[in-house]
Amino acid sequence: MPRNLAIVGYGKMGQLIERLAPEAGFAVGLKLDIDSNEDQQGITPENFRDIDVAIEFSTPHVAVDNLVSLCAIGVPTVVGTTGWYGELARVKGFVDQSSAGVVYSANYSIGVNVFRRVVAEAARLLANENEYGAWAWEIHHSAKKDAPSGTLLQLVEEMKHVGYSRQIDFSSNRAGANPGTHEIGFDSAADTITLRHTARSREGFARGALKAAQWVIGKRGLHEFAEVLFADDAKVMRRPAD
Numbered sequence: 155m156p157r158n159l160a161i162v163g164y165g166k167m168g169q170l171i172e173r174l175a176p177e178a179g180f181a182v183g184l185k186l187d188i189d190s191n192e193d194q195q196g197i198t199p200e201n202f203r204d205i206d207v208a209i210e211f212s213t214p215h216v217a218v219d220n221l222v223s224l225c226a227i228g229v230p231t232v233v234g235t236t237g238w239y240g241e242l243a244r245v246k247g248f249v250d251q252s253s254a255g256v257v258y259s260a261n262y263s264i265g266v267n268v269f270r271r272v273v274a275e276a277a278r279l280l281a282n283e284n285e286y287g288a289w290a291w292e293i294h295h296s297a298k299k300d301a302p303s304g305t306l307l308q309l310v311e312e313m314k315h316v317g318y319s320r321q322i323d324f325s326s327n328r329a330g331a332n333p334g335t336h337e338i339g340f341d342s343a344a345d346t347i348t349l350r351h352t353a354r355s356r357e358g359f360a361r362g363a364l365k366a367a368q369w370v371i372g373k374r375g376l377h378e379f380a381e382v383l384f385a386d387d388a389k390v391m392r393r394p395a396d
């Protein structure tokens with residue numbers, strides 16, 4: 155019996171989630187776009203009566219309001235929208251008060267989540283090697299609204315979290331149709347280390363979000379996607395705000 159999925163935000167990611175949902179064991183029971191959900195008017199107990207879980211990919215300025223409404227009616231939710239992490243503490247507060255679990259991530263690609271761990275380990279090992287400087291760079295398609303990307307900010311934050319306290323020079327480009335490239339480098343007079351993740355398409359993000367949707371049903375609290383992926387690994391990395 156497929157689980158019933160609501161898609162909140164029916165843009166590029168929402169439409170991809172719809173296409174891949176059946177192979178992840180979901181039937182799409184509800185789709186909300188800007189017209190059906192202006193000021194969260196579509197997030198009602200009636201609309202969500204038969205819904206098991208929601209996946210939210212909208213825009214940075216409405217994502218938190220959508221989450222407030224989804225939590226208020228107890229809908230387990232996977233949020234993919236980026237650009238709102240300054241409000242993470244407030245979001246954790248209302249998620250903890252609700253009966254619904256929420257998974258968030260700046261990047262639902264499994265490869266990127268492994269990349270985050272590799273970057274953090276390199277930063278930890280070079281934390282006290284003062285001759286090395288670090289940079290962080292990303293490029294995305296020209297329609298992406300936030301810059302730097304949430305993934306780049308998270309990589310930099312995690313480098314600091316593991317003890318890399320020197321300056322990290324970072325920059326972003328927006329051009330063409332690039333689905334997302336992230337690069338972290340370390341440079342000294344003797345050598346350069348370049349770590350790069352290149353997404354080939356958006357499918358990896360959609361598949362990861364659907365995996366998180368299967369996981370979050372029946373859970374409570376706010377969870378980062380790494381907890382879903384590395385649940386059996388004692389070394390799960392948490393953001394400092396967790």
Ligand SMILES: NC(=O)c1ccc[n+]([C@@H]2O[C@H](COP(=O)([O-])OP(=O)(O)OC[C@H]3O[C@@H](n4cnc5c(N)ncnc54)[C@H](OP(=O)(O)O)[C@@H]3O)[C@@H](O)[C@H]2O)c1
Binds near residue numbers: 164191261
């Ligand atoms: N975490 C990840 O792995 C990941 C991966 C890819 C993208 N993202 C992020 O996910 C978000 C969406 O990406 P996208 O490429 O799908 O963007 P998109 O194509 O612009 O789609 C966003 C959609 O949300 C709609 N929307 C606006 N307000 C809404 C509301 N109140 N309720 C429901 N829908 C509303 C927009 O409608 P209008 O166009 O009419 O305003 C648009 O169709 C962005 O923040 C992006 O950075 C995250």
